[in-house]
Amino acid sequence: MNESLAIRARELTRTFGAFTAVDHITFDVRAGEVFGFLGANGAGKTTAIRMLTGLLAPSGGEAVVAGHDIRTESEAVKRDIGYMSQRFSLYDDLTVRENIQLYGGIYDLPPAEIRARMRRMLDRLGLQRSESALVRSLPLGWKQKLAFSVALLHEPRIVFLDEPTGGVDPITRRQFWELIYEAAHAGTTVFVTTHYMDEAEYCDRISIMVAGRIGALGTPHELKAQFGAASLDDVFVRLARPERAAGAAGAPGEPLAPRGATP
Amino acid sequence: MSATPAASPADAVVAEGLVKRFGSTTALDGMSFQVHAGELFGFIGADGAGKTTLFRILATLLVPDAGTARVLGYDVVSDLWALRQRIGYMPGRFALYPDLSVEENLRFFASVFGTTIAREYAQIAPIYSQLEPFKRRRAAALSGGMKQKLALSCALVHRPDILFLDEPTTGVDAVSRREFWDLLAHLRAGGLTIIVSTPYMDEASRCDRVALVQRGGILAIDTPAAIAASFGRPLFAVRGSDRYGTLRAIREYPNTGSVYPFGEVLHFTDARAATPPAGAARELESYLASRGLAAAVTPTEPTIEDTFIARLSAAQPEQAA
DSSP: OOTTEEEEEEEEEEEETTEEEEEEEEEEEETTOEEEEEEOTTSSHHHHHHHHTTSSOOSEEEEEETTEETTTOHHHHHHTEEEEETTTSSOTTSBHHHHHHHHHHHTTOOHHHHHHHHHHHHHHHTOGGGTTSBGGGSOHHHHHHHHHHHHTTTOOSEEEEESTTTTOOHHHHHHHHHHHHHHHHTTOEEEEEOSOHHHHTTSSEEEEEETTEEEEEEOHHHHHHHHTOSSHHHHHHHHHOHHHHTTOTTOTTOOOOOTTOOO | OOOOOOSSOSEEEEEEEEEEEETTEEEEEEEEEEEETTOEEEEEOOTTSSHHHHHHHHTTSSOOSEEEEEETTEETTTTHHHHHTTEEEEOSSOOSOTTSBHHHHHHHHHHHTTOOTTTTHHHHHHHHHHHGGGTTSBGGGSOHHHHHHHHHHHHHTTOOSEEEEESTTTTOOHHHHHHHHHHHHHHHHTTOEEEEEESOGGGGGGSSEEEEEETTEEEEEEOHHHHHHTTOSOEEEEEESOHHHHHHHHHTOTTEEEEEEETTEEEEEESOTTSOHHHHHHHHHHHHHHTTOOEEEEEEOOOHHHHHHHHHHHHOGGGOO
C-alpha cells in the first residue's frame, strides 16, 4: 500500500438497476491534501462518497481509502475516517463534554485517553470554560470548530467535510479554514464537498463530477486556466451545462432566455 | 387602515431604527435603511445576523419592539392587511405543501389572494413554464432547484409589487443558483422591487445595492463596487507553495496589518500606511525568502468580502483576522 495516498480509486463504478450513478472514476488524493469534491445535484457525488466511506459496496472497480480496501475492509475504512456535516455533527441537547465522550466512546477510545484529548482540544480552541455548556448555546462558528475537532478526535487519516463553512461570517470562515490547513499540515487528509465554488477555491485540488464521471480535476488555478474562465463558478457551469455556456438559449426544458445571460 | 399612500413612492422600503429582541437575544439592534423602487437589493450576512427577523418584520409576520418600517408606503404594523396583498414572500425554509402537487400548491396560493393560475399566467410563465412538465408531481419529490422555482412561482402568483426572498439559494447547486439569479434579473427588468438575503458574498455582485449585516446592525450599505472600493488601502495577494507556513510566517512579520486566507491565495495589508505598494510587496517577499518561503506578492483589487472582513475586525476587535 502506498502510504502517501489517502485515497486511490480505480474505475470505481456503481449502478442502480439500469442507471449508472458513478461511471468508472479514477483519481488519487494525497495524504495531507485538502481535496474538493464537487458536482451538480445528481452528478453522482453522494453515491461516490458513500462508497469511499464504506457505506455502499461498489458494482465495479476498486478503491483503497486510509489504507483499506473499501470492498473487503469497509469496517476498517469507517474506523479510520472522520466525518462532519455542516449541521448535524453534534448533539445540541448534550454538553460539549458529553458530545466528546459520546464520540470517543463510539470509536472505542479509553476514558482516560478521551479526557486527555478533550483537554488538549478545548485548550487549543479556547473553549475550556464551555465544557459544561450545552452545544445549542454556542455560537454557530464555535459549533463548527468544535464539530471539526470532534471529527478528528479519533485521529482519522482522512476527514470528510460537507459544506464546512456554510452560513458563517467571513472572519469565522477564515478561522475555520485555518483549522483545516493546520490539520492538513499535520498530515490529515481533508476531503471537502460543497456546492459553493468560492469555498472550493480554498482547496489544494478539486474534482468536478459530471454525469457519473470526473469532468475535471486540478488545482483551482489550473482549472480556471484550462477552461479560460474567470472563476470556478464559470468552470462549473460550463461543465455541468455545456449547452448553456455555448449560448444555446431556449433549449428544451429551459424556455426562458434571461436578460444578460449572454456568454 | 390609514390613508392611501402615494402611488409610486421613490423608496419601496423605509426602515427607521428597527429593534427586535427574543428574550436576552437582540436580533435587530436599531436597523435603518431605504430600498429604492425597482432595486434588486441584497442583505448579506451570516446565519444569526438578523436577516430572517428583518424579513419577517418587512413581510408583516413579526412586530418590531421599536422603530418603524414602511413598505410601498404602508406601515408594516398598522397597514398590514393592505400591505399583504402587495408583497410576495419566500421564506428560507421550503414552506409549500409537500403532499400537494406542483399545480395544487400554486392553485392554493392563487386562491388565497382571490385569483387563478390562468389569470396570472403571464406573470409567472417565465418560471412556471419550466415546472409545468412536472405539474402533477408532489412538491416533496422535486429537486432543490425545482422546489425553489415553485416557491418563487407561489410568491409571484398574486402579482406583488415587491418580493422578499429569504436565503433563496441556500443548499442549491451552482448551476441552479445561477439560473435563479438570472430569473431575478429578469423579474427586476420588469420593474419588480426585489429584496433578497444571502450568506454568500459572491452573490452580492448580482445586486444593485447591498447591506452587509452583522449582529442585528448594518456595517455598510452601497453598490457592491463602492463597498469593495471603500476598502481604502493597498491589498496584496500572496501566492506560495506552502500556504499554511506562509500564513504563519506573515503573522510574525512586524509590518503585518492583516493577513487571512482568500481562496487559493492569502490577502495581506501592510500596517504602514505610507509605504508605497511596490516597496511593501518587495519587502514582504524578501522577508518570506529569509524564512525559506518562496512566494509571489502582487497588488490585488479588494472584493466586497475584504471590506466585510475589515469592517467586522473594526467592529469586533476580539475577532480580528
